[in-house]
Amino acid sequence: MSKKTSENNLVNESIVQVVNKFKMSSDFIQYSDKNNNVQYWYSYFRTLIDTGTLQKMVIPALKDNNWQSLIELKNTIPIEEVLFTTDTNTIKDKLLDGYILITLTEYGVHCLLVKATLNKARDVSLPEVEFSVVGPKEAFVEAIETNINLIRKRIPDEKLRIRELQIGKLSKTKVAVLCIEDIVDEENFRTVVQRINEIEFDQISDSSFITQMISDNHNSPFPQLLDTERPDRVASILAEGKVGVMVDGSPHVLIGPTTLVEFFSAFDDYFYNWVNASFIRLVRLFAVAFSILVTPVYVATLSYHYELIPNDLLNTLVSSRREVPLPPLLEALFLELTIELLREAGARLPTKVGQTIGIVGGIVIGTASVEAGLTSNILLIIVALAALASFTTPIYAMGNTIRMLRFPFLLFAEWFGLLGIVLCFCFLTTHLLRLTSLGRPFLEPIYPPRTVDMKDALIRLPFSLMSKRPQQLRPKDPIRFSSKKARKNKDIDE
Amino acid sequence: MIKIAERFQVSHFLVFYLIHSLQFGVGVLGFQRIVSEKVGRDAWISVIIAGIMVHISLWMIYKILKNSGGNVTTVHRQILGKWIGGGLSACLALYFCLLAITVLRTYIEIVQVWMFPDLDVWVFTSVFLFLVFYIISGGFRVVTGITFFGVILPIYVLFTFLFPLEFSELNNLAPPLNHSLKEMAQSTKSMSLTIIGFEGLLVFYPFIKNPDKSKKWAHLGVAFSTVIYTLIMMVSLAYFSEEQLQKNVWATLTIWKIVEMPFVERFEYIGIANWCLIILPNVCLSFWCATRCLKDTFKVNQKIILVIILLGSFMVISLTQTREHINMLNDLVGQTGFYIMFGYIPCLFIINSIFRKVKGRKR
Numbered sequence: 001m002s003k004k005t006s007e008n009n010l011v012n013e014s015i016v017q018v019v020n021k022f023k024m025s026s027d028f029i030q031y032s033d034k035n036n037n038v039q040y041w042y043s044y045f046r047t048l049i050d051t052g053t054l055q056k057m058v059i060p061a062l063k064d065n066n067w068q069s070l071i072e073l074k075n076t077i078p079i080e081e082v083l084f085t086t087d088t089n090t091i092k093d094k095l096l097d098g099y100i101l102i103t104l105t106e107y108g109v110h111c112l113l114v115k116a117t118l119n120k121a122r123d124v125s126l127p128e129v130e131f132s133v134v135g136p137k138e139a140f141v142e143a144i145e146t147n148i149n150l151i152r153k154r155i156p157d158e159k160l161r162i163r164e165l166q167i168g169k170l171s172k173t174k175v176a177v178l179c180i181e182d183i184v185d186e187e188n189f190r191t192v193v194q195r196i197n198e199i200e201f202d203q204i205s206d207s208s209f210i211t212q213m214i215s216d217n218h219n220s221p222f223p224q225l226l227d228t229e230r231p232d233r234v235a236s237i238l239a240e241g242k243v244g245v246m247v248d249g250s251p252h253v254l255i256g257p258t259t260l261v262e263f264f265s266a267f268d269d270y271f272y273n274w275v276n277a278s279f280i281r282l283v284r285l286f287a288v289a290f291s292i293l294v295t296p297v298y299v300a301t302l303s304y305h306y307e308l309i310p311n312d313l314l315n316t317l318v319s320s321r322r323e324v325p326l327p328p329l330l331e332a333l334f335l336e337l338t339i340e341l342l343r344e345a346g347a348r349l350p351t352k353v354g355q356t357i358g359i360v361g362g363i364v365i366g367t368a369s370v371e372a373g374l375t376s377n378i379l380l381i382i383v384a385l386a387a388l389a390s391f392t393t394p395i396y397a398m399g400n401t402i403r404m405l406r407f408p409f410l411l412f413a414e415w416f417g418l419l420g421i422v423l424c425f426c427f428l429t430t431h432l433l434r435l436t437s438l439g440r441p442f443l444e445p446i447y448p449p450r451t452v453d454m455k456d457a458l459i460r461l462p463f464s465l466m467s468k469r470p471q472q473l474r475p476k477d478p479i480r481f482s483s484k485k486a487r488k489n490k491d492i493d494e
Numbered sequence: 495m496i497k498i499a500e501r502f503q504v505s506h507f508l509v510f511y512l513i514h515s516l517q518f519g520v521g522v523l524g525f526q527r528i529v530s531e532k533v534g535r536d537a538w539i540s541v542i543i544a545g546i547m548v549h550i551s552l553w554m555i556y557k558i559l560k561n562s563g564g565n566v567t568t569v570h571r572q573i574l575g576k577w578i579g580g581g582l583s584a585c586l587a588l589y590f591c592l593l594a595i596t597v598l599r600t601y602i603e604i605v606q607v608w609m610f611p612d613l614d615v616w617v618f619t620s621v622f623l624f625l626v627f628y629i630i631s632g633g634f635r636v637v638t639g640i641t642f643f644g645v646i647l648p649i650y651v652l653f654t655f656l657f658p659l660e661f662s663e664l665n666n667l668a669p670p671l672n673h674s675l676k677e678m679a680q681s682t683k684s685m686s687l688t689i690i691g692f693e694g695l696l697v698f699y700p701f702i703k704n705p706d707k708s709k710k711w712a713h714l715g716v717a718f719s720t721v722i723y724t725l726i727m728m729v730s731l732a733y734f735s736e737e738q739l740q741k742n743v744w745a746t747l748t749i750w751k752i753v754e755m756p757f758v759e760r761f762e763y764i765g766i767a768n769w770c771l772i773i774l775p776n777v778c779l780s781f782w783c784a785t786r787c788l789k790d791t792f793k794v795n796q797k798i799i800l801v802i803i804l805l806g807s808f809m810v811i812s813l814t815q816t817r818e819h820i821n822m823l824n825d826l827v828g829q830t831g832f833y834i835m836f837g838y839i840p841c842l843f844i845i846n847s848i849f850r851k852v853k854g855r856k857r
Contacts, residue, residue: 419766425771427628433640
């Protein structure tokens with residue numbers, strides 16, 4: 001009962017009550033003045049409005065003697081967005097959005113809202129996480145308007161559809177869901193919109209919040225939506241038929257449905273000739289496998305199966321491990337944790353100090369721990385290489401996952417040797433098989449095996465072979481361009 | 495009638511992996527000794543004969559299920575009624591359970607003998623069965639996925655069978671054909687543990703998106719297994735002498751001993767660890783078939799049945815300690831598989847076709 005009355009009160013609140021409530025904040029300003037005809041009140045949040053607009057456009061119009069009513073005033077003010085309203089809820093929202101409230105009587109019902117929002121946005125700058133040597137050099141910024149502008153410029157087509165939503169009880173974050181009509185599968189689009197609408201959270205600070213809240217499996221260490229800071233990447237992925245999610249205040253745009261292999265493809269891959277690009281992509285995939293498996297294999301072999309290693313290699317290994325008092329698992333854990341510490345410290349510290357830490361960590365701790373006999377230098381090389389390999393992953397979140405995965409593998413390797421590694425691998429594969437991204441299989445095109453989608457998975461084939469959109473997305477229009485025109489078989493000397 | 499929603503079904507060509515994976519298990523690691531016991535160097539012929547038998551069986555299975563509107567449990571109920579049919583389905587489920595247990599227990603024995611003599615059987619079994627539970631509770635698509643990887647990833651192992659060719663006597667392969675028909679039949683029968691498993695099709699048939707198209711792939715799967723078996727048998731016959739072959743329980747593993755690469759010696763460690771990937775889908779599929787069979791017969795919750803069956807299997811595996819027990823298990827399953835292939839399936843095929851004809855005439 002009490003709730004209902006309070007809601008009713010809310011509805012019946014007069015402008016005065018709103019203004020009085022806002023006056024509790026010290027940055028809310030109310031002025032009263034009059035010109036020859038009328039007396040007027042205007043109020044605003046000092047911290048939200050652009051004082052230039054107020055001084056140059058609103059106040060001169062107010063002081064002008066040509067107007068009698070608010071309607072007349074509306075035509076005088078040289079600003080596009082001027083609202084004439086009586087709805088207190090709108091008034092509240094707009095005041096909080098940087099509008100100026102103008103009334104003629106202190107207890108009046110009618111009022112005028114004039115937009116004077118202060119837009120302080122960072123300029124579009126270089127991509128830092130997904131930097132590429134060739135190709136476009138712009139990255140998204142925090143302001144959603146700028147971000148949408150960046151995409152619109154790349155897809156000047158009426159089919160680009162943007163649905164704006166608002167989530168977060170406190171933050172009232174603007175979220176835009178993007179897709180290209182006639183290409184995207186409506187079901188994907190609806191799933192995204194529905195899941196975003198279902199979010200119950202008060203403060204949405206970044207797109208990564210949304211990733212965690214709308215992904216299919218909340219307990220998986222794998223990110224199930226791709227996040228990128230490159231407008232060119234978003235534009236080209238939208239053209240494939242995926243759905244993009246932009247969040248105000250976040251320079252990262254989410255894209256789904258995605259697949260595991262997509263996390264290992266950098267956008268650079270499309271800038272180079274397909275042979276080189278495929279080679280680089282294969283190197284990256286090898287790096288992932290290497291990064292996860294090499295230390296566990298070291299632990300498994302040295303703990304259980306040293307017969308596996310040929311004699312000559314075994315001599316080298318044994319002589320480097322002769323002084324080490326620790327079992328292989330502890331030795332490996334010690335070094336892996338050191339690397340993790342260095343990485344974390346490097347990430348927390350300012351860049352300049354961070355570099356110093358890198359040198360101190362890499363050279364001093366590494367060499368010293370070998371000299372002190374805590375670790376063998378072969379393992380040091382292995383761990384350093386594995387760490388290096390994990391940083392080749394283009395999407396930062398996936399790199400973190402890969403570094404984390406090493407630890408369960410290490411434990412299984414210590415438990416059952418090579419057999420343990422295979423078992424852990426089976427667990428991982430099963431987990432990946434069960435994962436979905438917006439309801440679409442995450443391991444596609446490897447499983448379910450779809451040869452058509454293999455053109456841009458483990459390797460990247462030439463553009464002339466990419467005439468079809470990925471099957472995984474079930475696009476409405478699966479044809480990108482006619483492959484017949486693109487491929488012409490010419491005879492010799494013709 | 496059993497209707498499976500399309501999002502739970504798998505593409506028809508995946509039947510290749512399903513059938514091949516069900517057949518390919520622990521049998522192949524040591525079938526050479528048993529098969530060549532009676533017929534010596536003619537053994538590879540019996541392997542091929544066994545393969546042909548499987549093709550015929552498979553053809554019958556497709557015929558049985560074609561117009562049944564479900565899987566084998568539906569056929570049982572239609573022909574034999576609720577009680578006898580249900581009992582038969584339960585027996586089939588028990589057989590699949592036994593198959594899975596045998597495969598897993600035999601694999602654990604191999605691990606104990608070749609890799610970890612002091613392996614805690616119950617620890618390994620519980621981890622393995624937990625993995626099986628994790629896979630099966632993901633549904634048939636996940637089971638098929640693991641099957642797919644279980645066939646694709648270890649395929650490189652086939653190349654290791656080329657290593658012994660360097661030390662082989664290829665003349666051993668020329669078949670003397672000096673064995674009686676009875677001996678050949680006996681040796682073909684001893685192949686049964688190695689080739690059985692494809693009966694799983696009886697249960698997962700409704701999960702195939704396009705059963706008619708899948709026929710080709712199922713036969714290809716069987717053919718693939720048969721070719722691999724024949725190749726391994728030929729390599730073994732060429733590499734070992736007849737007496738030597740009789741002394742090696744796990745001849746395939748012994749072959750790996752001579753594999754040598756610049757960075758790897760004693761390949762059998764890698765091979766056995768890798769075989770885990772081959773065993774896993776085999777065990778998963780068998781348990782899946784068993785639980786699905788029970789679900790379709792008695793309308794029970796598959797997850798609960800799965801947990802009960804896995805716990806039971808855990809007990810059985812932990813209790814079978816000695817070589818004799820495991821041998822007994824192997825023989826039992828081999829025998830049952832043999833009777834299923836040569837008795838049960840043909841009988842069902844004949845009864846079913848008569849039943850359909852009579853029913854068709856009545857209409």
